[in-house]
Amino acid sequence: MKLDVLYFAWLRERIGLGQECVETNAETVSDLVKELRAREDRYDLAFSDLASVRVAVDQELTSFDAPLSDAREVAFFPPMTGG
Amino acid sequence: MASLPKLRVQTEEFDAGGELNLFTQSQFGMGAVVSFSGIVRDVTGGLQSLEIEHYPGMTERAIESILVEAVSRWDLGDALVIHRYGSIPVGAPIMMVATAAPHRSDAFQAAEFLMDYLKSRAPFWKKEVTRQGADWVAAQDHDEDALKRW
Numbered sequence: 001m002k003l004d005v006l007y008f009a010w011l012r013e014r015i016g017l018g019q020e021c022v023e024t025n026a027e028t029v030s031d032l033v034k035e036l037r038a039r040e041d042r043y044d045l046a047f048s049d050l051a052s053v054r055v056a057v058d059q060e061l062t063s064f065d066a067p068l069s070d071a072r073e074v075a076f077f078p079p080m081t082g083g
Numbered sequence: 084m085a086s087l088p089k090l091r092v093q094t095e096e097f098d099a100g101g102e103l104n105l106f107t108q109s110q111f112g113m114g115a116v117v118s119f120s121g122i123v124r125d126v127t128g129g130l131q132s133l134e135i136e137h138y139p140g141m142t143e144r145a146i147e148s149i150l151v152e153a154v155s156r157w158d159l160g161d162a163l164v165i166h167r168y169g170s171i172p173v174g175a176p177i178m179m180v181a182t183a184a185p186h187r188s189d190a191f192q193a194a195e196f197l198m199d200y201l202k203s204r205a206p207f208w209k210k211e212v213t214r215q216g217a218d219w220v221a222a223q224d225h226d227e228d229a230l231k232r233w
Contacts, residue, residue, distance in 0.1 A: 009136055009208035010219050059141035061204070075138060075206075079222030082166065082207035083121055083178060083198055 001025070003032070003068070007046075008077035011053065014046040029055050030064045032074060047076075054079055089162070090150065092142050094169040099179050106163050106181045113160040115187035117194045120179040123171050129213040133177065135168040138206035142166075149200040153182075156196070156233075157189040164197065166207065199229045 005022045012018045026032035037044045047053060050064065056075045057066055068074070089106075091097075099120040107116045123133050146164055153162060159182055166178040180197045184190040209220040 006138070008138055008206070009210070012136075056138070056141055056206070059138070059144050061145075075141065077138070077206065078208060078219065079227075080203050080206050081209045081220045081222050081226075082205040083202035 001068075003071060004073045005032075005036075006073065006075040008075065010078055011046050011076050015042055024068075026068055028064070028068060029057065029062070029066050029074065032068060033064065052078055089164070090143065090146055091165045092137065092139075092146075093165070093167055095167070096171075096175055097165055097167070097179070099176050102163070102165065102179060103181055106161070106183070110160060110183045112185070113183040114185050115190040116181060116183045117187070117190040118179060118181040119194055119198055121177040123173050123175055123177055125173045127213075129215065130173055130211055131214065132170050132172045132212045134170055134210040134212055134217065135177070136208045136210070137166075137168045141206050145205045146201065149197060149204060152200075153193045153196055157184065157193040158186070159184050159189060159193050162193065162197065164201070166201070166205070168207065170212075196233055199226075199233065202226045203230065 001024065003022045003024055004019060006019045007015050024032055024035055026035055033047050037047050054077055055062060055064060057071045058073050103118050110116065150162055153159060161183040163181040171177055180194055182190045182193045203222060203226045210217050211220055
């Protein structure tokens with residue numbers, strides 16, 4: 001399947017792009033993270049501390065064990081600092 | 084809700100006093116209006132501005148669901164959320180919330196609830212820009228802890 005993967009804040013800076021289309025068979029967010037980390041050092045570094053990464057699937061905050069079936073958009077970002 | 088809650092995500096500066104007057108004047112039968120404005124503050128003496136990034140689409144959805152939650156918990160007549168993104172200089176407004184309710188307790192509590200949730204559940208990220216460079220603001224544990232009281 002094809003997924004739009006988005007990165008925000010320091011994840012975007014470390015990976016060097018804000019959005020990309022990823023062809024993947026990952027079943028969960030964790031599987032997708034494993035695939036991305038195996039690609040290149042910059043991805044590996046960006047995802048090295050998952051305790052400081054949050055994930056949204058189709059714009060809803062979720063967990064790393066969330067399934068990706070029917071997902072169209074996955075976003076990774078640090079804990080939010082609004083307000 | 085007597086009227087639809089109002090939500091604006093924008094780069095433009097806004098006049099918090101003017102917005103509050105408009106919000107107050109548009110209410111009918113509300114006995115209480117509470118508002119909060121957040122302003123860029125220079126804590127260390129070297130801050131020039133804040134750069135705020137957000138996730139277009141999810142930002143609006145997340146804030147709308149926080150507003151829906153607030154309406155289900157308190158007797159609210161109306162609510163307003165304005166949140167800026169982009170570059171914001173020291174002293175300028177970042178965001179504001181306003182709530183209108185028949186009674187003050189609902190208006191106060193709903194405004195605090197909205198602020199607590201906007202801090203850590205709306206997809207905004209702040210970067211502090213100083214003469215030495217720029218650094219992302221880390222989320223605070225106490226901001227996450229603040230959600231537990233609701």
